[in-house]
Amino acid sequence: MKITLASCYGFCLGVENALRILRQAKQDNSEKITLLSPIVHNSLIMENIAKDGYFVLDDNRSLAEKINSLDQGTIVFSAHGHDKRLDQLAIDKGLKIIDTTCPRVKANFKSIEKALEEGDDVIFIGITNHPETLASLSLDKNIIFLDFKNPDYSVLKKGEYASVHNQTTLIQDALNPIYDVIRKYYSHVKIINDICFATKKRQQALDEVSDEDFIIVIGDKISSNSTRLFELAKQKYSNKRVFLVNSLDEVKRINFSKNEKGFITAGASTPKEVINPIIEYLKSY
Numbered sequence: 209m210k211i212t213l214a215s216c217y218g219f220c221l222g223v224e225n226a227l228r229i230l231r232q233a234k235q236d237n238s239e240k241i242t243l244l245s246p247i248v249h250n251s252l253i254m255e256n257i258a259k260d261g262y263f264v265l266d267d268n269r270s271l272a273e274k275i276n277s278l279d280q281g282t283i284v285f286s287a288h289g290h291d292k293r294l295d296q297l298a299i300d301k302g303l304k305i306i307d308t309t310c311p312r313v314k315a316n317f318k319s320i321e322k323a324l325e326e327g328d329d330v331i332f333i334g335i336t337n338h339p340e341t342l343a344s345l346s347l348d349k350n351i352i353f354l355d356f357k358n359p360d361y362s363v364l365k366k367g368e369y370a371s372v373h374n375q376t377t378l379i380q381d382a383l384n385p386i387y388d389v390i391r392k393y394y395s396h397v398k399i400i401n402d403i404c405f406a407t408k409k410r411q412q413a414l415d416e417v418s419d420e421d422f423i424i425v426i427g428d429k430i431s432s433n434s435t436r437l438f439e440l441a442k443q444k445y446s447n448k449r450v451f452l453v454n455s456l457d458e459v460k461r462i463n464f465s466k467n468e469k470g471f472i473t474a475g476a477s478t479p480k481e482v483i484n485p486i487i488e489y490l491k492s493y
């Protein structure tokens with residue numbers, strides 16, 4: 209099978225940064241290290257982290273409840289960002305803190321804070337309950353939230369100045385109709401394009417698809433950037449077979465007998481341990 213790889217796929221600098229901080233913490237620290245949530249959204253990465261002796265609290269409790277359940281050791285906040293008020297809660301409990309928030313996400317928090325200081329109405333577009341959304345909304349109780357998939361515009365009121373921010377891993381074209389509605393409510397709308405470079409590059413690389421019969425996006429279904437990459441591929445190439453897979457086993461269950469050419473890409477949180485076996489398998493199909 210002829211396989212074309214996207215010019216840009218797989219790990220971004222933010223994910224590499226988070227994993228490097230975590231590894232360093234283990235070297236510097238003999239105490240128990242507890243991850244309050246998946247540090248990045250990929251199941252293989254999280255399995256390996258657990259095997260390496262870190263404790264992972266991957267349940268539905270809030271971060272505050274998890275912190276309150278701990279009495280000692282070091283806690284790790286994920287790359288998606290978190291409510292900074294939780295830092296004090298952890299300090300009060302005598303816990304050490306490791307923060308792996310992606311620098312790009314931190315930059316978005318700063319731009320939201322700047323808009324709030326300037327007195328703008330801040331609107332944040334994101335995926336409901338995604339950790340980056342929760343962290344962004346925690347910056348101020350007056351931030352107006354619009355769900356990226358199903359925005360409820362009834363929360364908007366007529367006003368003068370609005371500053372519009374968004375989660376880093378969304379799809380640019382899908383934001384434009386949301387901006388159009390917001391412009392009907394405010395006389396001055398500042399659009400802050402918060403989609404990160406890594407997400408843009410992986411989405412732009414989908415333009416390289418030509419006469420391939422199918423597209424495979426490798427990534428976890430809980431990963432926002434992988435899921436958006438998959439949605440964009442389906443939208444752009446509705447005449448092609450498009451798959452979102454997270455393991456070689458999933459790929460082996462797909463029948464490619466009528467296909468000759470395939471295109472492969474992968475989300476920013478997908479490790480090469482998942483990507484490379486899929487590429488090799490399909491090349492030799």
Ligand code: SF4
Nearest residue numbers: 220222310376404406
């Ligand atoms: S996808 Fe973007 S925001 Fe998320 S970790 Fe990577 S660089 Fe940071």
